[in-house]
Amino acid sequence: MLLKVNNLSVDLDGENIIKNLSFEVSKGEIMTILGPNGAGKSVLIRTLLGFLPHKGEITWDKKYKIGYLPQGLNQLLTKDLPLTVKDFFNLKEPIPDKNEIVRYLSMVGLKEDVLSKNTGNLSGGEFQRVLMAWVLIGDPDILFLDEPTTGIDLGGGETIYSLLKKIREEKDLTIILITHDLNIVYGFTDKVLCISRKEHACFGKPHEVMSPQNLEDIFGTKLKYYEHK
């Protein structure tokens, strides 16, 4: 087992955000964290990454290289900086060499000429691809993706998930991601962990745990999911 979480509780500013949560992630799995806004999904990821104090056990079976795309990392944050794509890659440590950058850019479907472009002048899809290459370049074992822009068409009919699927064929990756998109949960992930503000949590394979009743318990409203077959 790559990650084992037992009875995890997280308090922030005196408020209990996560209560007695337990789950496991195996190597090579894709796990989605599902839940309404404010349920503590990002808090959970930030706790797993060691940014927040917690009670309970978080056990990694060994030290892993982590890649993380935090929530809200969007183009607006770099738009006002005189920052080229090359500059953005040079902020990584150790600084990757150009051949390595080009290799990863091509993995996400971008050409070398994007390197000299200002990050603010990229299209939304190009920027998402650059982010994906950026996070992959240190060769992480585990990717944490906090709501990567689901709706965005990366161009050429690809979404961030079809891209990730393609990358996983080339690299052995474990992925823990947050999304609201139920299509992604069914079509892309091995396991789903649902959390809600009311202590209710479920954990298991998507088909097993995502019953209409469970979805209603989590989101507090009637939801019905029609799977596209």
Next chain:
Amino acid sequence: MNTQLLLSLISGICISGVAGYLGTLMLSKKMSVIAGPLAHLALPGAAIAIIFGLSLFVGVFPFVLLGTILIWALERKTRLPMENLTAIMFAFGVGTALLILPIDKADAALIGSINTISPIETAVVILISLSVIYMTNKMYSKMMLTNIHEDLARSSGINIDLYNFLYLLNIGLVVSMGVYLVGGLITAALIAIPAAIAKNISSDLKSYKIWATISGAGATIIGIFLNYFYNFPTGPLIVVTGACLFLITVSFKILKHE
């Protein structure tokens, strides 16, 4: 060229060049408001230096350092917005200075005294400038990544609190030196204006850093020579020159986009 002019030029170029370079990191909203209050905290220190006949730096640096540590610690402990904390520091600095600064001798504290800088002070300025450049270089990528997204930086193993502190320390050093050049009232301009000029004309990070350093130093050279020939006070001349350069680059930018 006379020796005093040479000393003024050397120290002026060092201070403003370093301030310009460091200023390129002041991109996030959180950081851009800090230099002003820190510079105003320099005023009580400058007042003490003037009263006791000490070198300005000796009086100013402890106050700025204390202010730096206070802002850093208060922000972490109180989680108050940086704007709020800096406003408090700002008022504290000016208020204390008004209480103790001998108004008839206030020139040096208010508008700088680069024209009378001594050889020893110049040597100290060179030494501190080199140290600030070294430290800023070391932390540049980390601070830039932190500016973009703190969690992205954290997940890359960057100790954000430590680097924020080192960054503030560097600002403290530059502000303390800046008081020599332009005085406590307008020191923040030394840090803010060159970065704004460079941003208008740069397309990548390297040219951004270079232009900020050059425009900072350039405004100072022009200011010192204008003072030499026309005898207006140097500090305000430097800052006004910088502001004019900024307006020129804004015009170029607008023309380019039309």
